[in-house]
Amino acid sequence: MxxxxxxxxxxxxxxxxxxxxxxxxxxxxxxxxxxxxxxxxxxxxxxxxxxxxxxxxxxxxxxxxxxxxxxxxxxxxxxxxxxxxxxxxxxxxxxxxxxxxxxxxPPRLPAPSRRWGLTVPLFALWQGERAGMGRYPQLGTLAEGLARHGAAFVGINPIHAGFPTDANSFSPYAPSHRRRLNTLHIDTGTPLPETGELIDYPRTIRAQRAALEDAFAAFTGSAAFEAWRGDGGAALEEFVTHQALSEVQGGYWGAWPLPYQDPKSPEVQRFARERAQRLRFHAWAQWMAETQLFDSQTRAKTAGMPFGLYLDIAVGTHPHGAETWAERDLFAQGVSLGAPPDLLGPSGQRWGLAPMRPDVLRATGYAAFAQTLRAQLRFCGLLRIDHILGLERSFWLPDGLPGLYVTMPRDELLAVLRIEATRAGAAIIGEDLGTIPDGLRDALDASGVMGCRVAMFERDWQGTGAFLTPDAYTPTALASWGTHDLPTWLGWRQGRDLDWRAELGELADPAAARTARQAEVAAFDAVAGGGDLTGLHRFLSRAASTLVAVQGEDLAGAIEQCNLPGTLHEHPNWRRRLPLPLSGLISAPTLEHTGRIMQDAGRNG
Incomplete structure (x- = not known):
């Protein structure tokens, strides 16, 4: 060597x-x-x-x-x-x-009882006109409706703070700051313009910003807000300063004049003093978001949900967002998180996200990791860690070069995870899909962290390739049909994902791919005992996995999927609304039927 x-x-x-x-x-x-x-x-x-x-x-x-x-x-x-x-x-x-x-x-998180819930993109919810994006209070309404059918949780996409000055940067998995909330989901009471089946982000962001400005202009102050802002300390003030600077300098600090790239510089401090009212606006918006989200969790728990909200933490953050601006030393520069080639991404993936440095995390007592967990656990009883493989090792890709793995301090990160989950009384789901390092799933199980089992991929890969029967599913896991990156139940059966891939020129033989899909559909139907949504949900209800999630898109009859990995503008990622309004989803016969199926399987507590 x-x-x-x-x-x-x-x-x-x-x-x-x-x-x-x-x-x-x-x-x-x-x-x-x-x-x-x-x-x-x-x-x-x-x-x-x-x-x-x-x-x-x-x-x-x-x-x-x-x-x-x-x-x-x-x-x-x-x-x-x-x-x-x-x-x-x-x-x-x-x-x-x-x-x-x-x-x-503590040595291990306690195991929850066998329950079920629903996952749905928050942005996809709507009521009345197809306008704006799903609102935080609508989560409470949805939770109350689901609780009547025995659901234990309602799960959503990450709701971290994004880039309100850039209408084209709206992926929930490429946030500006993971410890702050997305203000696009605040309900101001002001109607927003209708934009049809797809969210028009430029129009929606402009309208929502105007509604927030009007609501803030009418805000006369409150002791609760002042106390909340005081408790936020320097970290909150740095965030709201960044947001105000973004209005002047643009959304990405890497393009700002050098004096403004340092949050401690005299120029930044002077800006904060001179723009105090803009800082107050951004603090107020965060307070409104937190207040509405907390209220939805309270409504969910009051309705009888043992978990309530099921939130999601993105694996990384944008390299030039608010999080990296405030904590430059914590993040590695000139590299991106990603993934090596696998079945889902034959060419590998470069996510454009800044990785946390393991040496800085260890030297600082993992304070940033703990704070990021805490920021979500305040509002939920169930938390998903996106790409939990990153607790073992992260795939770093230097700019313009192939990637390699960097070892992460797994045991210490898991210790922090157990501390924070114990304090919050929450359960943890780790998204453990992809290239799994040896020993990781055993370590997660030893900590009481549940994995994910996606029925679409649960097969005997070492043998015949047949779909696994429900009793073969991992007990310490959450089982579901798919994820936000995969086709819906109807879309998979109809091959809509194959249609998209063929249109993009990614299938060498589209006809062969469709023939293979037809065989897959027939094989799953044979295991599930039917080819309709009832058969799917009855199959999931019998899974050995402790938790089961059904998908709102499937209950609403959606065909198109939420996100098509590997695309930017070729597919309307993160823009699709549900086919049904919120009231229609809550009253859907498919939901009522699913609740009965889960009750018969002993998943209603």
Whole structure:
């Protein structure tokens, strides 16, 4: 092994790997050099800091020499040798010149009971006219309607803060900041213009911004808002400053004049003082979003849902959004998160998202990761971690170069996840689809983190390729027909995804692909015992998986899918409204029938 290879291994790089199609790949030296550059030296003050996961409530053997322990509540203890049992939470110890963040975690999250719920894109909800986007209060209405049929949760897409000054940047999985909310879903009470079956984002964003400005102009202030803003501290003020700067400089800080690229610069501080009212507007908008989302969760729980809202955290953040602007040192520059080639993406995927640096996470006690989890868990009882494979290793692609894997501190990230979920009383779903690292699913199961089982892909891949029967599904998982990246039940049966791929020139033999799909449909129908939605939901209800999610698009009879991976403008991603209004979905015979099926299967609690 060369010195360069040794340096790469010590940095956690894996450049020779097997992709999702089973082929061996080797990233070039140029890729390794670029990733090493992105993992540059730690910032000053972090070079003698690290983290360690420990068992909460258990003594911990420590090395020789005196230590100073500071507990999360601020108490200070001095000693030597064994540490005393520590409660669940985050503590710090100074020892031999090092600062060690202690992650005192419970061993495992409790397993929930067998239940079911519904997932639906929030933006796709509508009532009355097809106008605007789904609103936070509509979640409460939907939850109340679902609860009457025994549903335990209602799941939605990520609702992180986006880019309101860029009408073409609306993917929920490429946010500006994952600890702030999307203000496009605020209900101001002002009617918005109708735009038909597809959301017209430029028109919708303009109309929603005008409605928010009018509502803010009528806002006379409240003690609750002032207290909320005070509690938000410096992190909130940096975010609202970024939002106000975006109105002047554009949505992406990488194109701003250099003095404004640093949130601590004198120019930024002066701007914040001079634009205090614009900062107040953006703070108010966040407060409104949080208030309405919290109210929907309260309504869901009051209606009898054990989980209520089921929220989703995107795997990464935009490299030039509010999150990276405020925490530049935490994110690697010049690289993107992505995925190696696999069955879903034969050419691999470059997501255009900034990865968190594992060394900075460890040196800072995973504070940013914990805060990101906490920001979602305040509003939900069930949380999905997108691409949880990234807790084991992340696929980094340098600009213009092939990618490679960077090892992540899995055990410590899982400890933080257990701490935050325990404190929130929530259950965690990890989206574990794709190229699965050896041992990851066992580690997730040991932590009580449930996986995802998608019926479309649950087959005997090592043998005949036949669809698995319901009793063969993993118990510690959430089972569903598909995801937002896959065809709907009707769309799959009709081959609409194949039609799109053929139109894009991605199918070598469209006729053969359609013939193969017809055989797949017949094979699944044989296992499910029928070819209608009733057969599908009866099949899912019998799955060994603890949780089951039915999809709102299927209940509403949608044919087209929400997102077609690998496309930007070729397909109307994230724009499709449901075929039924909210009231129609709640009163749909398909929902009533599904509720009875789940009740018969013992999934209604």
């Amino acid at each position: 060369s010195d360069f290879d040794d340096t790469c291994r010590r940095a956690g790089l894996t450049w020779v790997y097997r992709d999702g199609a089973g082929r061996m790949q080797e990233a070039p030296v140029e890729s390794r050099r670029a990733v090493l550059a992105a993992l540059s030296a730690l910032p000053d003050g972090l070079r003698q800091a690290t983290s360690l996961a420990i068992a909460a409530g258990q003594p911990k053997d420590w090395g020789p020499g005196p230590w100073v322990l500071t507990t999360e509540d601020g108490a200070e203890l001095r000693g030597e040798g064994t540490l005393p049992p520590l409660p669940v939470g985050y503590h710090r110890i100074r020892h031999n010149g090092w600062l060690v963040h202690l992650l005192a975690a």
